[in-house]
Amino acid sequence: MSKNNKKQWYDQRFLGRRQFLMGIGGHMLMIPFLSSLAPRNVLAAPLPNRRLAMFPMEFGMMTNFLRPDNAIIKPSLIAHSPSIHYANLASLPKPISFVFDNTFDDLLNDLNIFYGLGGTGEAGHTYGIFNGSNANVPGDNTNRRPTFGRSLDVIIENSAQFKSSFSGKMSTIRPSTKQTYGVAMFWDRDASGNPIVKQPTMSDRTLFDNIFGLVDIAPTEKAKMDARKTLVADSVLEDINRLKNHKRISKSDKDMLDRYITSVNDLQKKLLDVKSCSKPSITYQYDAAGKKIASFSVDQLLDNFFEITTLAFACDQSRMLGLQNHFGSSAGAGLPHHFDGEDVVVDTNNSGITQKWYIHKIADFARKLKAFPDPSGQGSLLDHSLLMVMNEHSSRRAHSPVDLPTLTIGSLGGTVNSGKYIDFRQEARFINDSTPFGHPRKQLLISALQGMGVARSEYINDGDGNGFGMFSGAQAANHTDFASTHNDPLPFYTKP
């Protein structure tokens, strides 16, 4: 969908946007009605809600094209500290790069481009990117428990998927069935260079139904069902409280029961919020039988995913999105997994076009969020969201974790700075462009977590025992300066 020539679907539905948003706000004042039974530390997050969208890319992204050319950027850099320099993106010559073209020109104040974030974990592989989410690293049976905080939609959830990814597929984010939006798109390009979807793990129709399955229920039936659910939930909570008072219940058992309560609370809140959501008039690219429609368009499919996500964010049906762009084959035409990321001819003629297309789609999504007022009445959805675009390559053909290119869009409720090019290279230790040591990227993930409202106490003991994300082996060796601070949010980027 073009940003200019298509009317937004929320204006086309039988509820006006104003009425739609008022409905959400009204319900938000009523919830959560089970909060009195919940432990104090697991109550719903304060309003407005914050959202996190993660876009890991399995194939090599062109490092050089994802940030301004050094010759352009260096004269503009402002020293923040000996190891951190920055430039305001709005002040840089346009376009910033071939990949960006001019698509971010109206988003420059929301965008960040990072240089000098690395050491993500196991080989820089996609699952390495998510070591910050406590993914199970193949060969490491420490049973890390992935969670983005119990008051959030748990998205990147199951370690088993990471494990299976090791044996062939790299579908890092587990496609889920309900409320959870985790999609891996396997795609290729046709002979004309146009993107084609080979194996999306979820159709747009299925995704919508999974998230908004209650939308089409008649109001009287909804009310009746809500009453039944409330009655049952209250009784379940009696069971939980009885269990929690049992003398042989351990701390971990209580923790498990607390998480149950939190999930029930969030579910009840969603039940109320979803009442205000109505079906958008998008053109599904899959029919009810799960087949692609005759005029299937991958552009439209991705637009639909983003339309649905926008609605899910607005209606608080989901606060996280994981969309992995996966190229299906290392050997096929188009963009191989280990393509030569610094070959300009290849980049501009082939993979560069593919990458450009995808980056522009993400920019369109950010634009969509920016155009949608936040239900809290404070700014736009984008103002309270963070989009993270990540990659697992940074050098030619290799999963080098050195300086993995990273973009963020949005300020996550004002918890982080935006509109910056941020250079974290520690100049004292800078050797050359292939070993530009900077901050551990786990700190960026920690900034996002904290911005999402996850308390430090919830992640500090996770992962490999070094807090959220990995900090061992090469990660630690390359970042010895951060031995005592690697579990802190990223400086300068994160607002106090």
Added chain:
Amino acid sequence: MNQIRVKKIIVAGLCLFLVTSFQNCSQFESAKLDFASSSDSSNQFTCTNPDDLSGSENKRLSSTQIKNSLSSLFSASIDTNLQKIIDKLPNDGGAESFEGFSNIFSEEFLTAMSEISFAIPERIFAVTSERNRIFGTCSGSATITQVCVQAYLDGYASQVFRRPLSVEEKTTSLNVFTSSADTVEGLKNVLAYHLQSPQFLTLWELGDQDVTSNVFDLSSYEIANRISYYLADSPPDSTLRLKAQSGEILDPIVARAEIERVLNTTAAKTKLVSFFIYWLELSTDMDFSQLPTDVTSGITLSSGITTAAYDELSKYIKYVIFDQKGSYKDILTSKASFAQHSELAKIYGHAPQSGLTPVEMTSERMGIFHKLPFLYSGTQKTNLIKRGVIIRRDVLCDYLPTPSTAVIDMRNDEPLLDSERFAMSNRQVIEHQTKNVSCMTCHSTINPTGSAFENFDQLGKMRVREANYNASNVFIRDVNIDTQSVIPLWLGNDVASASSVDLITEISTSYKARACFAKKMYSYINQRKNKSNDDCRVNQVYQNLIDPDKSIYDALIEAVSVSSTKKRVVYE
């Protein structure tokens, strides 16, 4: 098999890093599995106090266990539509491996359970015979009485909670009933409440005696639940329930007999196959689409081949363990094949099997490691490293750390030209890529082990030459295969192996591999990592595996028997 002893030489002057790395790669999962040869029968389990117990958290049911429980409770009510709703339970990894299982009640999980819990009573009330079976004929009245509900609470509800309901739980249930819009909806709501309750969704083990102690006796119902869920991922059947109700199950002899009975159920056999899939990290989603055409030449590949391969594997495991009462050696070396699928039979080199009797595989092929699920690779090359890693890590319990990024990056230190690569075998390419001393701390064991299987291609077919292809899967040339290795198999002693047949034969009779298998089996049954104070019980399993008069079947019974101990310790 020729066995030669080659003393490892630690070259003086190696830097501390390398020595440390080498030691890391040489040590075993929980140590004390340092066997000097396949015939080294030293017992390396540390058992100082047989009564010492490992604590573990109370676990919620996995999605698989919930589905099995619902099927057991309401099978006659589950039609296609209800099954679709039940299938919305997220895949939580519990079926494949406890290592990926999270004990969290996620929103996604509870959303699915909420929908399921309301859909089931609706469906029950649509099937009169089922409604009467579960709630009694009194539930057919337009106005259902409290007496009717009480009968359900005293009766079928105890199957839902897998134990009789407490007074408080009955009171809460009656409150749900009386607070509902009408009595029919009230009874439905009661069941919905029970299905959403953590009492149904969790295998609580809290004992039933009012004694204040961190170590306490499990109740008879809790022991019955352990036996049934450990073995079959399913709730106790009627026989087991009765023995729990009467308390007979507290008698170890009765419990052991019940374990053997449950082990022979279809559900337990299915779970046993899952153990092997977990143990050997077998790929259940084989994708053949990227294979070069001449690898698949003569074989008509379809999606059915994966199903056929696992069907064959399942029959093979059941045949060796249940029909033959086979040993550990048998599961690794039996020549039985049940490949009925014509294309799978071609891969295995025999005519399609039919009937109950297996066909015999060729002399070069034997046991579970020579079947497609283990040998499969979906790429241009065989998965030599994966084959080697599984043998070392899962079969021999060697400790293989995740390589650091620095080590992985060393693979590309000396990239090969295409002309060089096309003249090399897969083994030679991998040896080149991993020749750096840091890589070799682990690959010195992985590479020769995996190389032994190089006479089997990506589909598991025998081959005598190896083909090389360009990036577009176009054949360039073929090269010789070399399966001979001197494998550092035992502590301080290497073994000369001509091929995987030699390697498997050596492993199949080794005490170390059986000790490892005992650990893996015990861990899987308990759905958690072993702890040091599990050694006494793991040793009991191991003793069954090394006893020439006993079988894997006996070891399984022992593993569940020692895991269903009456005692439990509060886990913190």
